[in-house]
Amino acid sequence: MTEKINISKFQLYVIMFHYMLGPASVLCIGGEANQDAWIAIIIASIIGIINFSLIYGTIYKYNNELSFVKVLEKYFGVIIGKIISSIYVIYFLLTSVLIIRHIYEMVTMYLLVGTPIIVIIFLNLLMIIYAVNKGIETIARAGEIYFFATIGAYISFILFLTLSDVIDINNLFPVLENGLKPVIKASLPLFIIYPFGELVSFLYIFQYLNKTKGTIKTGTFAIFSATIIITIITILNIVTIGVYLIHNSAYPTMKMIRLINVENIIQRLDSLAVLIFLTSSFFKLIIFIFVICNSIRDITGVKKYQYFIIPAAIIIGIISILLITSYTKLIYVTKFVEPYVSLPFELIIPLIVVIIIVLRKFLHKFKET
Amino acid sequence: MKIKYFCIFLLPFLLTGCWSANELNELTLITSMAIDKEEDGYLVTLAITVPSEATINAPGRSASTVVSSTRGINACDAFRRTSSKISRTPNLSHIQNIIISEELAKEGILPAIDCIIRDDQLRPTSFLFIAKGVKAKDVLAINTSIEHSASSKISQMIKNAEVNYSIVNAVSLVEFINSLTTPDKEAYLPGIGVYGDLEKGNTVDNSQDVAPSAIIYLAPYALFKKDKMIAWLDDYTSKGVNFLLNDVKSTMINYQCDNDRYFVLNVRKAKTKIKVNTKGKVPKFTISADIKGTICQADCRLDLTKTSKVKELENKFQRVIKQQLQKTMANLQTNYTSDVLGLGGYIHRKDHKLWKNLNxxxxxxxxxxxxxxxxxxxxxxxxxxxxxxxxxxK
Structure with missing residues (x-):
């Protein structure tokens, strides 16, 4: 299967890290739980880790040389497996549409005001086509370079904000005002899915690892570190701009970054911040398109996945312009449609696969005895 | 070869810069904004920096800021209409102060605030003020010495006032919106006014005179209830509010020891803690202020080398401050019934069930x-x- 493609464990960690931060860190998700958003994130990440290590982990353990397309074919039969994989491709396409649309909204809101959507999306897709064309190894190496920049930027944002005298710690209290219920409500539909559940696409990527051991451990560690960053960002959002503005801002984290003002010297970091946030979203998009092209290759049996990059990019570009026409629609889809659409792909189908694996194993043992 | 042509094809996309780039010579920087309410709509006034006069080596012959007012049916409309009076595109990202007229604040500040916070360029750290006694646009039109424009004077002045006298503190847009939207506290804003002759104040002469004809000053807090301004505080209560908000950095406390004779305490450090006991039927607050200072003036006879006498003086000051805080609280409770201190928030954070009942x-x-x-x-x-x-x- 693999054409001498090898990525190391650290590279896997890095791309998973970027992947989870994606647009999640800018959107300040979990805001439905008001000042308890950070608890919602922690709960969601615990569920995410369980989901990842148990369900995806089991699938990976028994099929560590196979892509998820082949896994589905193995357990559901070739035809049903291919049909399910095709639906997965459509799902990934739609998720990529949302991400590229978030990139566009963020860029036009804070960086290039007034630039037509087609230009931004065209340039973005051009870069993505190039990156995906080069293959996962190159993507992973690029991820390594940007990893340190991203971590450095996040740490400096946190530092600058604490030095800016804008923090009101009282905003965090009272903790659990309305009990655990709204917190879990905010975490469940959004969160198994949003940053932590979408890791299902890594089931297509694990096959390229140079070592099969310790993959799930690395992944869990990546989820853990992404959780720390997102939690800190969310807490900072709550203590600086307050719950009301989180609910009522297009990109709350950007509003927060605008508050940075260290003694009138370090200020106006928003363009830098947009770039940092874009980098992560960009990696997420690259992974998605890579996975799309790879699964089409595996479904059709064509030799090179590169043939599918340009058509996929064009479809994503067209849908993102035509289907989602406004920011309101985008937020509606990301908040209320995507979680429910994602649920079968990220939880139910993998769960069924795991059940089949376990049943087969059980039957196998039963036959032997 | 193919790649070469592809690169050439890409060049126009990558080398032309931003799509709708605004070069510096097409922009004009707005340093302050004033919003007035008029009978038939809103009047938005922008303080525009004159680039050639804003430099250090400016000749100083003409004003470094130009003020432009435009009417419109709402704040946003009025702002856009300014384009008929200015030759360059206004850039709001350097706004330092936003001044809102008293009439507008009294009718409800929300229509003006929404337009401001919705703008992508404007920083949420800009300071908000209420114009006291004058129209908001008049404040910006005053020419000042020392600082080169009214805008920079205001933003320097509020910092200076915070550190040295603490009657008012700066309130940023994001702070104001937070207290406007949370149910457990009310909003307040510092006032700003003009002494002297408004007519003469906007000439270049005003900044060249030894005794300027008009000068901008900071006025005590304006209190809000929901989004409507209800009252002005006086200096005494305003300082009390600042004490209770734990916002005093340095100030003076006067204790009258004799007819026209004073002991003055220079407060170096002040820390106020508010605690609430929600155990009983009615929540009970404990306000404790810890103040450290030096003596600034002493007119009456007192042997300050003795610790007992110093202690005596300390007690006197304690009584004075306590009285000020008590009067402030009584004023807020009976005259204004405006919870600017966020006492509701203390209950909310301590016992949210009780707060639900009291809310x-x-x-x-x-x-x-x-x-x-x-x-x-x-x-x-x-x-x-x-x-x-x-x-x-003698």
Whole structure:
């Protein structure tokens, strides 16, 4: 299967890290739980880790040389497996549409005001086509370079904000005002899915690892570190701009970054911040398109996945312009449609696969005895 | 070869820069904004920096800021209409102060605020003020010395006032919106006014005169209830509010020891803590202020070399401050019934179930709140001299 493609464990960690931060860190998700958003994130990440290590982990353990397309074919039969994989491709396409649309909204809101959507999306897709064309190894190496920049930027944002005298710690209290219920409500539909559940696409990527051991451990560690960053960002959002503005801002984290003002010297970091946030979203998009092209290759049996990059990019570009026409629609889809659409792909189908694996194993043992 | 042509094809996309780039010579920087309410709509006034006069080596012959007012049916409309009067695109990202007229604040500040916070360029850290006694646009039109424009004067002045006298503190847009939107506290904004002759104040002469004809000053807080301004505080209460908000950095406390004779305490450090006891039927607040300072002026005879006498003086100051805080609280409760201190928030954070009950008629509860005030004053230094200067030995 693999054409001498090898990525190391650290590279896997890095791309998973970027992947989870994606647009999640800018959107300040979990805001439905008001000042308890950070608890919602922690709960969601615990569920995410369980989901990842148990369900995806089991699938990976028994099929560590196979892509998820082949896994589905193995357990559901070739035809049903291919049909399910095709639906997965459509799902990934739609998720990529949302991400590229978030990139566009963020860029036009804070960086290039007034630039037509087609230009931004065209340039973005051009870069993505190039990156995906080069293959996962190159993507992973690029991820390594940007990893340190991203971590450095996040740490400096946190530092600058604490030095800016804008923090009101009282905003965090009272903790659990309305009990655990709204917190879990905010975490469940959004969160198994949003940053932590979408890791299902890594089931297509694990096959390229140079070592099969310790993959799930690395992944869990990546989820853990992404959780720390997102939690800190969310807490900072709550203590600086307050719950009301989180609910009522297009990109709350950007509003927060605008508050940075260290003694009138370090200020106006928003363009830098947009770039940092874009980098992560960009990696997420690259992974998605890579996975799309790879699964089409595996479904059709064509030799090179590169043939599918340009058509996929064009479809994503067209849908993102035509289907989602406004920011309101985008937020509606990301908040209320995507979680429910994602649920079968990220939880139910993998769960069924795991059940089949376990049943087969059980039957196998039963036959032997 | 193919790649070469592809690169050439890409060049126009990558080398032309931003799509709708605004070069610096097409932009004009707005440093302050004033919004007035008029009978038939809004009047938005922009303070525009004149680039050639804003430099350090400016000749100083003409004003460094130009003010432009435009009418419109709403704030946003009025702002856009300014384009008919300005030759360049206004850039809002450097706005430092936003001044809102008293009439507008009294009718409800929301229509003006929404337009401001919705803008992508504007920083949420800009300061908000209410114009006292004058129209908001008049404040920006005053020419100032020392600083090169009214805008920079205002933003420097509020910092100076915070550090040295603490009657008012700067309130940024994001702070204001937070207190406007949370149910457990009310908003407040510092005032700004003009002494003197408005007509003469906007000439270049005003910045060249030794005694300017008009000068901008900071006025005490304006109190809000929901989004409507209800009253102005006086200096005394405003300082009290600042004490209770734990916002005093340095100030003066006067204790009258004799007819026209004073002891003045220079507050170096002040820390106010508010605690609430929600165990009883009615929540009970404990306000404790810990104040450290030096003596700034001493007119009456007192032997400050003795610790007992210093202690005596400390007690006197304690009583003065306690009285000020008590009067402030009583004023807020009975005259204004505006919870600018966010006392509701203290209950909310401590006991959210109780707060849910009180929330409905918080105004009534606030009127009858019980509190206890403890003040502790420590004189850490007498100043450069010890005893009051006397001429007894003459």
């Amino acid at each position: 409905k008629d918080w105004e009534e509860v606030f009127k009858n709140l019980q509190y206890e005030i403890e003040v502790k004053v420590t004189i850490v230094q007498p100043g450069a001299i010890i005893n009051p200067i006397t001429n007894d030995d």
